[in-house]
Amino acid sequence: MWPSCFLILHRCVFYTQTTLKLDIMKGFKINMTVRDIWGKIEVERDFELILNCKEYGDLRNKTQLGLNTNANANHTRYQHSLGVYFLVCKLIDICKKKFEGRLVITEDDEKALKVMALVHDIGHGCFSHVSERTLDGTHEERTVNILKDENTEIHRVLTSPPFGQKILDKVLELIQMKEKLKNKEGLDATNNLMLIIRKLLSGGIDIDRIDYIFRDSANVLGENNDFSGILDSIDLEYVEDSLEVVFDERAEYAIANFFNKRFELYDTVYCSTPTRILESIFDKLIEMTGFELTWNTSEVEMNNFFRECENDTNEIARRYARFLSTRSIDTDIIHKEINDFSSFEFEKNKILNAVPELKSHPNCIFVDSVNINIYNQKNKVFIKKGGLIRDIKECSRILNSDLRKEKHIFAVDLVALEHSLKRAGKTKEEIASIIKRIKKAMSPEIEQEKKYTFNEKSTDPKTDFAEIKRCLNLGSCKLIENDDVYYDKDGVLQELHINLRRREKENETEWTLKRPVKDSSSISKRNEKNFSSKEEALAFLRSEWGLIIDDVEEEITLKTKRAKYTLECFGGVFELVFDKTVPYVDGVAYPSFYMIECELKSGNSSGLYFINQKIKSFDFIDECNQSKKEIAEEIVSTLAPVGQSLILQQKDQLSS
Numbered sequence: 235m236w237p238s239c240f241l242i243l244h245r246c247v248f249y250t251q252t253t254l255k256l257d258i259m260k261g262f263k264i265n266m267t268v269r270d271i272w273g274k275i276e277v278e279r280d281f282e283l284i285l286n287c288k289e290y291g292d293l294r295n296k297t298q299l300g301l302n303t304n305a306n307a308n309h310t311r312y313q314h315s316l317g318v319y320f321l322v323c324k325l326i327d328i329c330k331k332k333f334e335g336r337l338v339i340t341e342d343d344e345k346a347l348k349v350m351a352l353v354h355d356i357g358h359g360c361f362s363h364v365s366e367r368t369l370d371g372t373h374e375e376r377t378v379n380i381l382k383d384e385n386t387e388i389h390r391v392l393t394s395p396p397f398g399q400k401i402l403d404k405v406l407e408l409i410q411m412k413e414k415l416k417n418k419e420g421l422d423a424t425n426n427l428m429l430i431i432r433k434l435l436s437g438g439i440d441i442d443r444i445d446y447i448f449r450d451s452a453n454v455l456g457e458n459n460d461f462s463g464i465l466d467s468i469d470l471e472y473v474e475d476s477l478e479v480v481f482d483e484r485a486e487y488a489i490a491n492f493f494n495k496r497f498e499l500y501d502t503v504y505c506s507t508p509t510r511i512l513e514s515i516f517d518k519l520i521e522m523t524g525f526e527l528t529w530n531t532s533e534v535e536m537n538n539f540f541r542e543c544e545n546d547t548n549e550i551a552r553r554y555a556r557f558l559s560t561r562s563i564d565t566d567i568i569h570k571e572i573n574d575f576s577s578f579e580f581e582k583n584k585i586l587n588a589v590p591e592l593k594s595h596p597n598c599i600f601v602d603s604v605n606i607n608i609y610n611q612k613n614k615v616f617i618k619k620g621g622l623i624r625d626i627k628e629c630s631r632i633l634n635s636d637l638r639k640e641k642h643i644f645a646v647d648l649v650a651l652e653h654s655l656k657r658a659g660k661t662k663e664e665i666a667s668i669i670k671r672i673k674k675a676m677s678p679e680i681e682q683e684k685k686y687t688f689n690e691k692s693t694d695p696k697t698d699f700a701e702i703k704r705c706l707n708l709g710s711c712k713l714i715e716n717d718d719v720y721y722d723k724d725g726v727l728q729e730l731h732i733n734l735r736r737r738e739k740e741n742e743t744e745w746t747l748k749r750p751v752k753d754s755s756s757i758s759k760r761n762e763k764n765f766s767s768k769e770e771a772l773a774f775l776r777s778e779w780g781l782i783i784d785d786v787e788e789e790i791t792l793k794t795k796r797a798k799y800t801l802e803c804f805g806g807v808f809e810l811v812f813d814k815t816v817p818y819v820d821g822v823a824y825p826s827f828y829m830i831e832c833e834l835k836s837g838n839s840s841g842l843y844f845i846n847q848k849i850k851s852f853d854f855i856d857e858c859n860q861s862k863k864e865i866a867e868e869i870v871s872t873l874a875p876v877g878q879s880l881i882l883q884q885k886d887q888l889s890s
Contacts, residue, residue: 265277290353300513301364326344381409444464455503464485511600687829804840
């Protein structure tokens, strides 16, 4: 009795959240039961030998989501592999019931599939796919090597009873079969359970993904996305000259939601911008410190290394180590995300041209790209609907059309850049100028504002604005004078409501393109792009907006005196300006006009609603949807120039 009790006690201590169950139907064998998000996973006694191996135990210290910045992303590959084991057991039971007489299901097949489910991730390095970016080979190749290595515990267990070399060979075949499917290599169809599993190992619907979608969304998003019921609807049909897994039409909505949820997880969790930046920081720190990362490096070792680097003599290494230790980044890392590669290359080069100093400080720059492609011809899913077998993308009413997205990220760490610039001998003023130019080049490109003009009830715009100033409790202002020159070519830009502007500012020339963006909001929105030269702006017009214009001519100049106020209220930051603008054409001045603009700088647009209600309460104010240039062009086309009016007045006086 004592040895048996000791064995039970040992297992209860070693396996967290584990209980033991007496299975009378299997000759009093003790099976381990693990509490999991799937409920209670019962692990057969034979497969408990695998869980006791060092290589499987190492999965406890390998996080499923690597360096993900979500605070709840703490679950491990150990838990995930048990979940896949649970789903394989479920799938085998379904196949036995549904395909009796059609498929031969051997005991060796069952064992190999269950072993494969447990060991399919033992080849992962630290932080899962993150370390794989800098190491040679893939985790699948390393899994095969570990299973073949006679010096590993897992090899000794799998080549001994109750398994054996034949089972191990089948496991290796299954793992390599998955890789062949990824590479679209042909596989011979056989009349056994392997045919079904082959289709469900690396396809549109597979058991690995069913588990990680459920597990990741439960831990990170707090959602219950159990798609295992899809397995109940599988069937076999003669499709495209071979036996194919086909799903019953009752699973249509579940399958569509499965793909939509997977796309959401890739977009917002796996490939979120903070996570991708942190993964790039990991690569940068490894490169900076010369750390020798290997497949055998554990996450415990890496976390200790991060803590050591927090005391490094290099302030940038200290900063990056702190990010990695806390799995977070701060707001001093500014970034721009572009969803098209050609646009990204253009934007990246534009930023580097606007701030050429960045090229000398590559340790402060992070560039990352990823292509999300959830549903394609490689992993088609067939559904039987109304007696017809069709690709689900063709017949589903709720499957999102593309389920693909490019994400290209350009990020700059301003704190690290400041330290690097100081070491390079730059003065405080030079550093401030460089950082200001970076912020300008990477600022949001959608301008959101409300514009107002003074109507006929306004006797004096300056006096009237003073009332608005008191109403909004505006403080001190910054006085600015701008000379803006607008360009066009045969009215092409004007017809499309595109403004091309040149502004001389602080001894620098800035070119800006603006065009309106329509959406359902009640706010004037314009896409704003800044450039360092006219040639760069025209190149952008050609490559991004599809307008081929070889050159442009000066159309109108606006000289503006501006009082700029910062307003913090309603949970946002707003910039309110009071402008007096004088239009000039060919050096001749036209009558001036006054405007008020209120632009959302940060926060929610609802704040503009409340500010708008206050400004509109004055009867001398009208809302305006025109740009300043459009108002100026109306004045030029309808009113006489100021200079010409004076000349005519002098002639009248002489004649009288």
